[in-house]
Amino acid sequence: MSVDTARILPLRNGAGTNPKIVAKNIQKYFGNVLAMEDISCSINEREFVAIIGPSGCGKSTFLYLIAGFEKASHGELLINNVPITGPGPDRGIVFQEFVLFPWLTVLRNVTLGLDIKGVQRQEAEERARKWIRLTGLSGFEDAYPSTLSGGMKQRVAIARALTYDPEVLLLDEPFGALDVQTKNYMIQDLQNLWLEANRTIVMITHSVSEAVQLADRVLVLSSRPSRIIADVAIKLPHPRDLRDPLLRRHEDEITAILSAEVDKAMSLERQASAKAERRGS
Amino acid sequence: MSVETSDVRLERYDLSTAPFGAMVGIGRAALIVVPLILWELCSRFGLINGFLFPPPSMILYKLWVQSGPIGNPPYAIWWHVAYSMLRLLSGITLAVGIGTLIGVALGMSRRARLVFQPIISILMPVPTLAWTPVLLLLIGIDNRTTILVVFLAAVFEMIYIVASGIEMMNVKMLWVAQSMGATRWQIFWRVIIPGIFPYLITGTRLGTGYAWRALIAAEMLAASSYGLGFMIYDASEYMNMDVIYGGVMLIAVLGYVLENVLIGKIEAATTEKWGVLNER
Known part of the structure; x- marks a missing residue:
């Protein structure tokens, strides 16, 4: 080379x-x-x-x-x-088939890692919104995964994995x-x-x-x-x-x-x- | 587990009348109203035995009187309904709670499943009423007996459905939660319980159906003063046909309300909103 x-x-x-x-x-x-x-x-x-x-x-x-x-x-x-x-x-994981939690909205899927850590809801949402914005999901925070396209679901999965750092x-x-x-x-x-x-x-x-x-x-x-x-x-x-x-x-x-x-x-x-x-x- | 239905919404159970408009609604109402009118006329004009088949208007009148202050005892219908509901809801609550715990345990552990599956398969088809004499001897004529009958009627269905719900669950959902550092407790409440929710609803709906039937029968054997089953049984002793029919109508209406309206509301607020399909 x-x-x-x-x-x-x-x-x-x-x-x-x-x-x-x-x-x-x-x-x-x-x-x-x-x-x-x-x-x-x-x-x-x-x-x-x-x-x-x-x-x-x-x-x-x-x-x-x-x-x-x-x-x-x-x-x-x-x-x-x-x-x-x-x-x-x-270690954060993103699967081929997304594996989102269908009972949580996009925002709640993304904050879950922080919720589990016990991070304050307001701070968790702030950190989640950063990755939601960077993955191009702004405006879909309150949507349920079943309403999203495959590409958007994968964005949620990536944002979810990145948010808990x-x-x-x-x-x-x-x-x-x-x-x-x-x-x-x-x-x-x-x-x-x-x-x-x-x-x-x-x-x-x-x-x-x-x-x-x-x-x-x-x-x-x-x-x-x-x-x-x-x-x-x-x-x-x-x-x-x-x-x-x-x-x-x-x-x-x-x-x-x-x-x-x-x-x-x-x-x-x-x-x-x-x-x-x-x-x- | 639950199937996401973003692309194709399979509304298998949707009985909304939308595509056919008023026609379906009229048809449905007619199927209830027309036979009642025929019954009323036949009974009034002596075409059928008016003692065995009292006209519906008389039945409704009897219910009205019995639910008022001059009923015997006063407000009797309300008491009967209240007692039946108390027993039903206590039994169902117990069955959902305990059935879910056992179902989750069985679903999570292959070994537990192998050990417990046969005994559950054997006990499940035993008609709940067969236990009633045993419970009567153990506990006596008491609310606890009827509540236990309701519990037994619903709990096996709950265990079975919850366990199969866990088996159908995508193990990667648990992995995602684990890689977020979730504790067992957090995984149980945040992933397993919502994950099996479609199954919980189905189990509760089926269990409530079985329990409701078992309750009425158990009240005929093991209630001394109140309850819809007791009311019908007591009325048969005195040949009060109108009370018997009134009881049957109340049972039908309350059963419908429980299974469809109440559980339907829970369904609309959860699985329907999430866009997941209920497993049946």
């Missing part, structure tokens, strides 16, 4: 060099099935890391391990050098349920939000273009049992334009790694099913 070095610009706010999240030899079994073989990585403070991989490779599982919803079978997972033992308000924002395929137009719009917005929020972000995605457009680093996972097969740094300033040739080059590079991996997985799968068929006949 010698081409890029000439163009390195100081990253906005500078992704720090202190490791925020460290994974050491993470292994995860579901029953007897090995889902994660060996994952080791380090995610720095204020870094935006995208994790990409073939479907079913366990990228969401890795995110849930960081979130504390699931436990690793082996290995060590640290946040601020402290082992992760369960979910906590230092987590150090790390975990995004689980945040644009997966959105149509293309809404998605492109949200990607632009997320870049600006990130500049504003200045947090560590870990995003799971299966879209290479999303990953290269948003992230400082893209980790590519292998198919199951998963390992990290590539760690690509994208040293381009934000906001990024998908037509930028350098961005295209990264996109092609990662796509190539990914399709080689998918090809390998598919041929293995075919061999296995052919073997099973021969055994059957």
Whole structure:
């Protein structure tokens, strides 16, 4: 990537060099099935890391391990050098399917994290309104989620996760349920939000273009049992334009790694099913 | 769990007359009024036995007299209704509270479910009235007996529906609350209870229906002075057909009010406003 070095610009706010999240030899079994073989990585403070991989490779599982919803079978997972033992308000989560609370208005969904902390209602609303404004939801504070479009629901979910001020924002395929137009719009917005929020972000995605457009680093996972097969740094300033040739080059590079991996997985799968068929006949 | 209905609103239970206007309203009223008029005429002109089928006007008159100061005892109808309602609402409240707690416990723990499912499945179909003789021997003719009958009639439905509501709930809702640092107590009140609200409403509605039927029957066996069931039973001893029919009419009207108007109001203020569908 010698081409890029000439163009390195100081990253906005500078992704720090202190490791925020460290994974050491993470292994995860579901029953007897090995889902994660060996994952080791380090995610720095204020870094935006995208994790990409073939479907079913366990990228969401890795995110849930960081979130504390699931436990690793082996290995060590640290946040601020402290082992992760369960979910906590230092990590905010946004799911593909939004998971809003339908009985709460937009404003109450967004303030919930602060309500739970016991923050005064007035202060909670003030802090919520900031993120409601930045996510473009002003005017919808009193609407119930069922009346919102998919893109707006996702904005509520993002505002909800940012309002209680987590150090790390975990995004689980945040644009997966959105149509293309809404998605492109949200990607632009997320870049600006990130500049504003200045947090560590870990995003799971299966879209290479999303990953290269948003992230400082893209980790590519292998198919199951998963390992990290590539760690690509994208040293381009934000906001990024998908037509930028350098961005295209990264996109092609990662796509190539990914399709080689998918090809390998598919041929293995075919061999296995052919073997099973021969055994059957 | 509840399905959001932003795009397609499935108004399965909406009986508003809007699309057909007055026609439906007239049809509905006619189905109640016309048979009553026929009954009235047949009874008055001796086409049917006037003792077994006293004219509706006489029945209503009897109800009117019995709810006034010259009733026997004075204001009798009000007392009967008040006692029945007291027993019903106490029993239902107990059933909703205890049923919700047990249902949540069963829903949250797979092990508890495996242990308790069979016993609940066995007890659920036992007609509540079958317990009444036992309760009568244990407690005697007392409000507690009828309240317990109401409780038993409603509680199994509550447990069952709440447990399945929890099972249907998106576990990610709990995750979101956990990652906000919510305590178990906060998760219970802020996520689980509102999350299963559509099921709570359905359970309460079904449970109230069962309980209402069980109550009237239990009052015939286990009430000594007041209650609509007692009123009908007592009237049958004296062959007061008008009181019997009056009691039946009151039961029908009160049951309708409870199930549709009262619970309907709660529904409109909660799940309908939220745009989630009630599970039935």
